[in-house]
Amino acid sequence: MSASKPFVKVCGLSTAQDVQVAVAHGADAIGFVLTSSVREISPQQAAELVKAIDEAIATVAVFRSEDIQTVLQRATQAGVSWVQLHGQRTQAEVATAHEAGFKVIRAVRRNDSQEQFADWGEDLLLIDASVPGSGESWDYAAVKDLAAGRHWLVAGGLSPQNVVEAVDAAGAWGADVSSGVESSRGIKDPKLIAEFIDAIKA
Numbered sequence: 001m002s003a004s005k006p007f008v009k010v011c012g013l014s015t016a017q018d019v020q021v022a023v024a025h026g027a028d029a030i031g032f033v034l035t036s037s038v039r040e041i042s043p044q045q046a047a048e049l050v051k052a053i054d055e056a057i058a059t060v061a062v063f064r065s066e067d068i069q070t071v072l073q074r075a076t077q078a079g080v081s082w083v084q085l086h087g088q089r090t091q092a093e094v095a096t097a098h099e100a101g102f103k104v105i106r107a108v109r110r111n112d113s114q115e116q117f118a119d120w121g122e123d124l125l126l127i128d129a130s131v132p133g134s135g136e137s138w139d140y141a142a143v144k145d146l147a148a149g150r151h152w153l154v155a156g157g158l159s160p161q162n163v164v165e166a167v168d169a170a171g172a173w174g175a176d177v178s179s180g181v182e183s184s185r186g187i188k189d190p191k192l193i194a195e196f197i198d199a200i201k202a
């Protein structure tokens with residue numbers, strides 16, 4: 001993974017049009033929510049969308065607190081290359097996902113304890129709001145040195161308007177968005193997806 005420009009992941013996609021727009025504008029990763037959520041899709045729906053995505057782009061199955069075997073089963077059905085693990089996790093789960101052939105995004109909350117920010121061998125750390133996918137913005141500068149020198153994404157409450165400032169304030173390697181590119185909760189807006197990626201890649 002190299003990123004001369006910030007890495008950008010767009011999360012919670014559910015239509016071929018939204019995927020096409022994200023890919024056309026240069027998204028580095030596309031996320032599919034395979035856990036209970038207003039954005040949830042089935043592994044089979046994700047698999048259909050994954051087929052249209054070039055292998056150079058990370059395809060990510062997002063989970064809340066499912067056990068690791070369920071994670072691996074659903075991610076395999078979806079045909080993704082990455083899993084994103086929210087919830088209380090262990091270093092052993094990260095290793096198990098790697099052994100199964102997946103790259104791993106481990107999500108922590110901005111207010112988690114210090115040990116959660118340690119390097120557990122994940123490929124990307126994601127520092128999120130306290131409620132994932134909520135659209136809640138927070139003080140991005142507060143995590144400035146917590147993951148310095150590592151590949152990590154800032155998330156939570158980002159939008160085309162604030163993403164550049166947030167990435168700078170946090171010192172993040174990239175950004176992840178869901179709510180900020182929606183016209184209403186759970187419904188993506190292709191124009192906002194394009195604006196978000198264009199803003200961060202400019």
Ligand SMILES: O=C(O)c1ccccc1NCC(=O)[C@H](O)[C@H](O)COP(=O)(O)O
Nearest residue numbers: 011037132133134135156157177178179
């Ligand atoms: O999007 C969800 O509903 C969701 C549910 C359970 C776990 C994770 C979930 N989403 C994760 C993400 O989309 C991103 O990592 C991030 O939290 C996006 O935040 P926001 O842009 O504020 O929606």
